[in-house]
Amino acid sequence: MEDHGRTRWPMVVLTTSPFHGHMTPTLQLATTLHAKGFSIAIAHSKLNPPNPSNHPSDFTFLPLSDNLPAIEDSSSFPNFVNTLNNNCKPSFKEHLTRLISEGNKSIVVIYDNVMFFTGVVAVDLNLAAVLFRTSSAAFFPAFLARRQLRQQGRFLEEDFVMQDIVPNHHPLRYKDLPFCKSSIEDWKQHVANFNLQAHPSAVIMNTIKFLEHESLTRIHDHFHVLVFAVGPLHIVTPSPYIGSYQEDTGCISWLDKQPPKSVVYISFGSLATIDAKVLTEMALGLAKSNQRFLWAVRPGLVGGSEWLELLPDGFVEETRERGLIVKWAPQKEVLAHFAVGGFWSHCGWNSCLESISWGVVMICQPFSVDQGVNARYVSYVWKIGLELERVERGEIERMVKRVMVDDEGEQMRVRVNGMKEMVKEAVENRGSSQESLEGLVNFILSY
Incomplete structure (x- = not known):
């Protein structure tokens, strides 16, 4: 894209969680948008932070105070996520407020669904909040199906034959639904965390239209906003390995x-x-x-x-x-x-x-x-x-x-x-993923 008028473009602030499976596609998306001409800031927890040396020198990194020593210290994943969100929220709001005061009047926040507090903060500050889901598109309607069962007071192992197909969610069986082995208390926290999420301005998915067309349609029907399928990001923007384990080449x-x-x-x-x-x-x-x-x-x-x-x-x-x-x-x-x-x-x-x-x-x-x-x-x-x-x-x-x-x-x-x-074909010029990416760029520019 041309640099003309670039200083008036929105700054894109991406928030990534400490989980490498989430962090990797988020940083790939950041690099992709940077190549399109956007200024990029990465808000991240201090736990498992990204290495700035692996990314363009003009990336801005915004550390968030999570006050957590390690992921493994939590016996309950949803409680860990809830604590992570509560602890990081104040410093994220401080970062955004400072960026606005420095003259960044147009900011678009793209947030990992695990870091749901960022969407809430963005909406409170009248900023666009774009949800980035790093899971498959099929996961989301499956999650909604599991939540609906919980709202009905029904429990998977007690009320269903686990090999049976979930009505209206073919081909998923009850045993395939997300968090199948979670305790009742953990599942309540999963749902509580989900209910805290702000309504997004748009949704980005790391998937491909031909692979998950029906599930992408369900996501659109749920949120009633634009859904951009821009994957697979590891092909769109190859990036260096960012994990914590030493690769044996x-x-x-x-x-x-x-x-x-x-x-x-x-x-x-x-x-x-x-x-x-x-x-x-x-x-x-x-x-x-x-x-x-x-x-x-x-x-x-x-x-x-x-x-x-x-x-x-x-x-x-x-x-x-x-x-x-x-x-x-x-x-x-x-x-x-x-x-x-x-x-x-x-x-x-x-x-x-x-x-x-x-x-x-x-x-x-x-x-x-x-x-x-x-x-x-x-x-x-x-x-x-x-x-x-x-x-x-x-x-x-x-x-x-x-x-x-x-x-x-x-x-x-x-x-x-x-x-x-x-x-x-999807990631080449005029392919579905490239068209979705251009649609996302135009969406951000509309702010």
């Missing part, structure tokens, strides 16, 4: 030596945890499958463990010739590698988008929040993966072989490669 050299589409990559993201029994069943299933694998076993993946000491005796030696275990892998580079033919994942939305973008079929093992919804769409709607619903060594062996060896896996590979090409 040596695994790429190992992949270079493997045959095409022969390796299953395993990673459950930065927050999911499993118990020792699940780790054992995963390892034994992998060993029995006789397939090549790259396994990211994050320190802390199993509570109380240092790293690999809980793996079954002899597993590492038995699989040494066809397997590699690392603490943390450069996921985008791994999924883009010719040797990788499958992705065993927790089905966080960023991981799903990355897998689709590089044409990799999935084994879905969801844990919480939106992951059950994503896994259902991957396995049942898009049919580019399989959901592992029983973590048992024999089932894991069969699942890995179905994806990596059988004709079923090859058929899924054809489908996901077709979607990969559609993603390329």
Whole structure:
């Protein structure tokens, strides 16, 4: 875009949460808007802050006083989010008030839905408040369905057969609805947090129209504002890794030596945890499958463990010739590698988008929040993966072989490669995501 009149453009203030799965797409969106000519400020918690050196030098960073030592210190996720919002709100209001007093008369706030206080502050200051949801579009109507059940005084495990389809929300089953295993008190806090959110001026989604058209329509019908599907942002604006774990790039050299589409990559993201029994069943299933694998076993993946000491005796030696275990892998580079033919994942939305973008079929093992919804769409709607619903060594062996060896896996590979090409079209000039991005730019300029 031209620089003419740039000093009169709105400043865009983006607020990101301390969760890396949320922070990454928010910073990618910030970089995208900066490239369009906007001045950018990033409001962030002091817990897990972004590194300014990874971003353009003229980004402004606005630290928020969260007074929280670590994410893991909270036993209840919704209570943690509520505390985070309450603690950060005063300093965010101070930052915005100062920016306005310095002459920034036009400010547009784009906020992560986890940091819902920012929308409230923006509206109180008569600023545009644009909601950025970093989850799949399908997650939102699923959340509303779960909330409706709670308003009716009904509880999933008590009142429903969990494998039954939710009326008006096909193909989701009750077991797929968000926060399925939350306690009643946690769920009440989830709903309370949601009810505190301001009505947004617009909604941004890190997704693609062809992938989630129906769900995007439901979001529009709920908010009655413009909805911009600008994803996948990791393709629109490639960015450096921002996580807190050191990437083991040596695994790429190992992949270079493997045959095409022969390796299953395993990673459950930065927050999911499993118990020792699940780790054992995963390892034994992998060993029995006789397939090549790259396994990211994050320190802390199993509570109380240092790293690999809980793996079954002899597993590492038995699989040494066809397997590699690392603490943390450069996921985008791994999924883009010719040797990788499958992705065993927790089905966080960023991981799903990355897998689709590089044409990799999935084994879905969801844990919480939106992951059950994503896994259902991957396995049942898009049919580019399989959901592992029983973590048992024999089932894991069969699942890995179905994806990596059988004709079923090859058929899924054809489908996901077709979607990969559609993603390329969406992010190119005149593609749906580029058109949505231009629509978002014009929307911001209207302020």
